[in-house]
Amino acid sequence: MYELSERWRSYFAELEPDVRLDILDADGKADAEAAFLRKLYQERYRDPKHPERMVDNWLWKFVYLPGLYKKRRVSKTAFKTEVERTLDELHLNDRLTEAEAQALHWEYRNAARRFLGTCLGDRYGSRLFGLKKASVTEKKEKAAAELWMMSRGIALASGKTVTMEPFAEALSEELALFYPDYRKVYDQLEQGLLNS
Numbered sequence: 001m002y003e004l005s006e007r008w009r010s011y012f013a014e015l016e017p018d019v020r021l022d023i024l025d026a027d028g029k030a031d032a033e034a035a036f037l038r039k040l041y042q043e044r045y046r047d048p049k050h051p052e053r054m055v056d057n058w059l060w061k062f063v064y065l066p067g068l069y070k071k072r073r074v075s076k077t078a079f080k081t082e083v084e085r086t087l088d089e090l091h092l093n094d095r096l097t098e099a100e101a102q103a104l105h106w107e108y109r110n111a112a113r114r115f116l117g118t119c120l121g122d123r124y125g126s127r128l129f130g131l132k133k134a135s136v137t138e139k140k141e142k143a144a145a146e147l148w149m150m151s152r153g154i155a156l157a158s159g160k161t162v163t164m165e166p167f168a169e170a171l172s173e174e175l176a177l178f179y180p181d182y183r184k185v186y187d188q189l190e191q192g193l194l195n196s
Contacts, residue, residue, distance in 0.1 A: 002102040011037070012106040015114045017045045017054055033099050040107050043089070058111040059118075061086065065150035072157050083158045092163050101166065108170035112147065116178045119143035140179040147171045147182075148189045156193055 004012060011023045024041060027034055047053040065086065072079045087093045091104055118124065125134030125142045134142070151168035155161040161168075175182045 002105045004106060005102070008033075008037070008103070008106070012110050015110065015117065017041075017056065021045075032097070033103065036100050036103055037107075040091075040103065044107070044111070056111075056114065057089075058107075059114055061089065062111060062115040062146075062150060065154060066146040069149040069153045069157065072154075080158065083154060083160060086154075087160065087163060090167060092167060105166060105170045108167055109174045112171045112174035113178075115147075116143055116174065119146075140182075141185050144175055144179050144182040144185040145189060147175050148186050152186065153189065153193060156190070 007027070011020055014020045014023060021041065024034070024038060044058050045054050045056060047055045047057075068079065068082055068086075084093075090108075091100075094100075096104065119139055119142070120136070122133065125139045126132060151164060151171045152161075155164035155168060172182070172186075179185075
């Protein structure tokens, strides 16, 4: 587990991109750690086609990846290509310094926290065209399943468990705060995958 540096505690706790940028700007130190965080910030929040627009590319990735896992058998070649692209985009194929790996861990957790915050909305997990609302527990179980699919599930299905371990570990740590009973969901999904 990575310790959170006091210097960046408020940065990684914040979910709003504008406020996060203000924290980065206020730091003022031009060292390698700050440069890496600026690089991650640009990759995560800037739309490459419309640089004036702010988006959360990683939040989109969190929405996209469970669907990729579910469709993994439709086209194995496309699945492998998308997994490799994701590993590159999330810096999982990179050789990182210890400080960069630590920063990346906390950035993954920040993105997971932002995603999990959307999972308690009224429409999340609803059924029957939105007529049947999901309970808070059902929403948390669905969120746990989606985090498993995008981390452990994709890692197991693609044979990339070692490469994806830092991502899976960070998501599990954040999920444990959101839904302490998440292990039941993870174990059930893992058994289902191994038995299929």
